[in-house]
Amino acid sequence: MKKIIYLIGGILAVIAILWQCKTKSAATASASDAAEKVYVSPGKHDEFYNFVSGGFNGQMSVYGLPSGRLLKIIPVFSVFPENGYGFSDETRAMLNTSRGWLPWDDEHHMSVSETNGEQDARWIFANANNTPRIARIDLSTFRTVEILEIPNSAGNHCSPFITQNTEYVIAGTRFSIPMGAQQDVAINSYKDNFKGTLSFISVNPESGRLKLAFQILMPGMDFDLSRGGKGPSADWFFFSCYNSERANTLLEVNASQNDKDFIVAVNWKKAEEYMKAGKGVRSKSHYAHNIYDEKKHSASTTWEEDVLTLDPTVLKDFVYLMPCPKSPHGCDVDPTGKFIAASGKLAAVIPVFSFDKMLQAIESKTYDGEYQGIPVLKYEAVLHGEVQKPGLGPLHTEFDANGNAYTSMFVSSEIVKWNVQSLQVLDRVPTYYSIGHLCVPGGDTRKPWGKYVIAYNKITKDRFLPTGPELTQSAQLYDISGDKMKLLLDFPTIGEPHYANAVPAELISKNSVKIYKLEENAHPYVAKGEGQAKVVREGNKVHVYMTAIRSHLTPDNIEGVRMGDEVHFHVTNLEQDWDIPHGFTIRGSTNGETLIMPGETQTISWKPDQVGVTPFYCTDFCSALHQEMQGYIRVSPAGSNIPLKYWTGDEPQVQ
Amino acid sequence: MKNFIFISPILVLACALWGCTQGPPASGESPSAANDAALNVGQSGVQDDVSQQNILQIAAGSKDHSTLVTAVKAAGLVDVLANAGPFTVFAPTNEAFGKLPKETLDGLLKPENKDALSDILEYHVYVGVIKTDQMRDGQKLNQVNLKNVVVNVNEGKITLNAGTNIIASIPASNGIIHVVDGVLLPPEK
Ligand SMILES: [Cu+2]
Numbered sequence: 001m002k003k004i005i006y007l008i009g010g011i012l013a014v015i016a017i018l019w020q021c022k023t024k025s026a027a028t029a030s031a032s033d034a035a036e037k038v039y040v041s042p043g044k045h046d047e048f049y050n051f052v053s054g055g056f057n058g059q060m061s062v063y064g065l066p067s068g069r070l071l072k073i074i075p076v077f078s079v080f081p082e083n084g085y086g087f088s089d090e091t092r093a094m095l096n097t098s099r100g101w102l103p104w105d106d107e108h109h110m111s112v113s114e115t116n117g118e119q120d121a122r123w124i125f126a127n128a129n130n131t132p133r134i135a136r137i138d139l140s141t142f143r144t145v146e147i148l149e150i151p152n153s154a155g156n157h158c159s160p161f162i163t164q165n166t167e168y169v170i171a172g173t174r175f176s177i178p179m180g181a182q183q184d185v186a187i188n189s190y191k192d193n194f195k196g197t198l199s200f201i202s203v204n205p206e207s208g209r210l211k212l213a214f215q216i217l218m219p220g221m222d223f224d225l226s227r228g229g230k231g232p233s234a235d236w237f238f239f240s241c242y243n244s245e246r247a248n249t250l251l252e253v254n255a256s257q258n259d260k261d262f263i264v265a266v267n268w269k270k271a272e273e274y275m276k277a278g279k280g281v282r283s284k285s286h287y288a289h290n291i292y293d294e295k296k297h298s299a300s301t302t303w304e305e306d307v308l309t310l311d312p313t314v315l316k317d318f319v320y321l322m323p324c325p326k327s328p329h330g331c332d333v334d335p336t337g338k339f340i341a342a343s344g345k346l347a348a349v350i351p352v353f354s355f356d357k358m359l360q361a362i363e364s365k366t367y368d369g370e371y372q373g374i375p376v377l378k379y380e381a382v383l384h385g386e387v388q389k390p391g392l393g394p395l396h397t398e399f400d401a402n403g404n405a406y407t408s409m410f411v412s413s414e415i416v417k418w419n420v421q422s423l424q425v426l427d428r429v430p431t432y433y434s435i436g437h438l439c440v441p442g443g444d445t446r447k448p449w450g451k452y453v454i455a456y457n458k459i460t461k462d463r464f465l466p467t468g469p470e471l472t473q474s475a476q477l478y479d480i481s482g483d484k485m486k487l488l489l490d491f492p493t494i495g496e497p498h499y500a501n502a503v504p505a506e507l508i509s510k511n512s513v514k515i516y517k518l519e520e521n522a523h524p525y526v527a528k529g530e531g532q533a534k535v536v537r538e539g540n541k542v543h544v545y546m547t548a549i550r551s552h553l554t555p556d557n558i559e560g561v562r563m564g565d566e567v568h569f570h571v572t573n574l575e576q577d578w579d580i581p582h583g584f585t586i587r588g589s590t591n592g593e594t595l596i597m598p599g600e601t602q603t604i605s606w607k608p609d610q611v612g613v614t615p616f617y618c619t620d621f622c623s624a625l626h627q628e629m630q631g632y633i634r635v636s637p638a639g640s641n642i643p644l645k646y647w648t649g650d651e652p653q654v655q
Numbered sequence: 656m657k658n659f660i661f662i663s664p665i666l667v668l669a670c671a672l673w674g675c676t677q678g679p680p681a682s683g684e685s686p687s688a689a690n691d692a693a694l695n696v697g698q699s700g701v702q703d704d705v706s707q708q709n710i711l712q713i714a715a716g717s718k719d720h721s722t723l724v725t726a727v728k729a730a731g732l733v734d735v736l737a738n739a740g741p742f743t744v745f746a747p748t749n750e751a752f753g754k755l756p757k758e759t760l761d762g763l764l765k766p767e768n769k770d771a772l773s774d775i776l777e778y779h780v781y782v783g784v785i786k787t788d789q790m791r792d793g794q795k796l797n798q799v800n801l802k803n804v805v806v807n808v809n810e811g812k813i814t815l816n817a818g819t820n821i822i823a824s825i826p827a828s829n830g831i832i833h834v835v836d837g838v839l840l841p842p843e844k
Binding site for chain 2: 551575598622625628
């Protein structure tokens with residue numbers, strides 16, 4: 001009897017352990033295996049840059065993969081105390097809009113610039129979700145260098161996605177709104193008065209300069225996400241939309257009535273032909289175009305006045321609708337350009353559309369009627385097939401180079417891997433918790449780099465040490481090099497990550513700028529050497545042309561400033577040495593501090609509010625004598641006749 | 656027999672656990688800890704052909720300063736002179752070193768005399784940037800080895816410790832080099 005018990009015990013133990021072993025290896029690499037795969041030894045570089053949107057913080061953060069180490073936060077649509085973006089006189093104009101100066105917006109998606117559908121990583125584009133804008137970030141400096149406001153848009157969610165040679169950046173409106181002269185209309189007149197726009201912003205191939213080329217006027221709905229075609233479908237753009245019910249209240253219920261909403265297919269080449277042929281309607285508008293000049297080290301705003309609108313109900317044959325089940329969200333084109341995966345966030349299947357079949361259906365006019373004057377193609381005629389029972393709440397899809405797709409499932413908190421041709425589910429892994437977007441390096445291009453899929457999670461609960469009620473969001477790195485996805489790493493993120501891109505390090509690191517060349521500095525208040533440092537009074541404005549070099553400021557003593565003056569400290573960092581910034585601030589500064597890169601000039605403006613002697617100093621630990629890098633400014637009463645005088649070292653004799 | 660049966664579940668357990676941890680070796684790079692030391696060279700190893708040259712790079716590129724550079728290496732001060740500084744370095748030429756008795760110089764370059772060599776080299780380095788136009792007669796420069804170099808200015812002519820001349824001054828990213836025609840010897844205590 002005892003023998004039997006032991007025997008059974010032994011067998012049970014084997015089963016239990018084998019079972020444990022199996023489930024463990026299915027989802028998580030063993031700890032040592034995972035550690036080895038994400039370990040980047042001190043002094044070594046990561047394999048990929050990972051650009052991660054910060055969501056409601058309006059910034060973008062940059063991590064190294066596979067380590068998950070934070071490398072940089074790039075301020076885009078929000079002020080940033082780390083480097084003075086939005087605080088210094090030079091950068092404030094970047095945040096100008098027709099609605100005024102906005103210190104904080106919501107940033108969701110990005111696109112890395114492409115040539116022939118492959119990452120060229122010259123720029124990365126970002127969207128302001130709330131007050132519609134598109135930004136261009138230069139990846140040689142990791143700086144926001146251009147922001148274009150999008151008129152006739154409200155909630156710029158469906159942005160910024162690109163065509164395969166970066167000819168256009170696309171910005172679709174989430175909210176439809178009343179347009180034209182009469183905007184004071186009843187909200188419940190949505191069906192009659194509300195319209196949406198899909199904006200096509202051209203990108204200058206050399207300078208990257210943005211221009212609103214045209215807007216396509218669409219029936220009032222909500223436009224959600226989009227992707228450019230590639231390869232055979234390169235002339236087309238695809239947009240998901242919901243609320244085809246055209247509800248204006250309680251969308252939670254009212255926008256889920258129809259069995260199907262739409263994927264909008266736009267032949268942008270044809271739209272471009274209409275534009276070039278002088279078709280469409282030009283109208284007046286008013287929107288900000290902010291450019292950061294990297295020679296003047298200063299941003300300025302130009303006010304744009306002109307919009308070209310193309311109406312697909314008038315100019316025919318360039319916009320078609322493909323029915324799509326239940327409020328689609330992601331709308332992702334596979335690397336071959338032949339298939340479009342649409343994720344109905346309330347749907348039980350993932351429909352995959354065939355580009356070839358779509359062209360045939362357009363050719364043969366296989367329509368299922370019209371929606372607001374735009375032809376609707378028959379669902380069955382354009383469908384490649386449906387992924388059955390993929391999971392709950394499919395949101396976004398990225399691709400590897402082997403014909404597989406990876407779809408995030410918000411409701412069931414998992415990533416599901418499926419084959420684009422066979423539509424068979426191949427694998428699934430849990431995420432912790434509630435995944436939103438996901439990213440495969442190059443997984444939105446014709447040339448996915450593969451290797452990893454990264455999940456961006458909305459909720460972390462117990463995954464990290466608790467930090468009070470406000471917890472970090474997270475990214476999770478999975479190895480996709482084998483048949484089974486394996487979780488390697490959790491890392492916290494800055495803000496709330498929405499979309500992200502990952503780029504091979506080499507594509508970017510080789511172009512990274514080390515210093516700004518002092519001789520090219522064209523800032524109007526530059527001092528290119530200590531001999532050019534000076535203080536100039538213009539009425540009640542006092543301009544200090546200051547220099548910073550290890551380890552002193554010139555001038556570091558200033559007298560002759562009076563109450564009622566405005567003092568502008570234009571500080572030029574004279575260093576021409578990699579990674580030697582200086583900083584600057586003055587006691588009582590109402591706009592904080594600034595940080596000045598080698599060869600750059602930045603300005604802090606200050607209005608003295610009391611008589612006396614006020615200290616200023618370098619805020620960046622630049623050198624062994626950083627603490628010595630300080631000075632004083634003397635403020636005298638209004639009307640005082642203390643002469644304007646400034647020096648570092650020997651005090652000059654006033655003549 | 657009974658004991659054997661009793662042991663078997665434990666053996667099974669051990670085998671299964673062992674099997675569980677065995678897997679194919681990780682593919683791709685797996686840098687071993689042994690390589691790490693080589694990776695962490697110090698600031699003198701930073702590859703940068705864009706920035707203005709630092710004191711170390713300028714000295715290393717000067718054919719008149721090969722003895723100084725050899726001495727800096729022997730004293731283990733290369734990373735110091737590539738640091739942010741800022742430094743004022745009095746840089747004796749090869750000819751200046753040649754004025755020392757040969758056995759003194761050879762002796763200083765021996766590993767067992769590293770401390771003495773460091774002391775002499777540190778006597779040539781000041782933390783802070785002092786240009787010649789900021790030098791004043793009688794000025795004491797407290798050097799990195801905590802001993803003073805005394806500046807003499809006589810009718811506009813600068814000498815150090817009453818006898819060493821500044822031949823040239825070269826700005827560097829992390830300070831300034833004053834090329835000198837003699838080796839400065841720290842005063843005995
Ligand atoms: Cu400083």
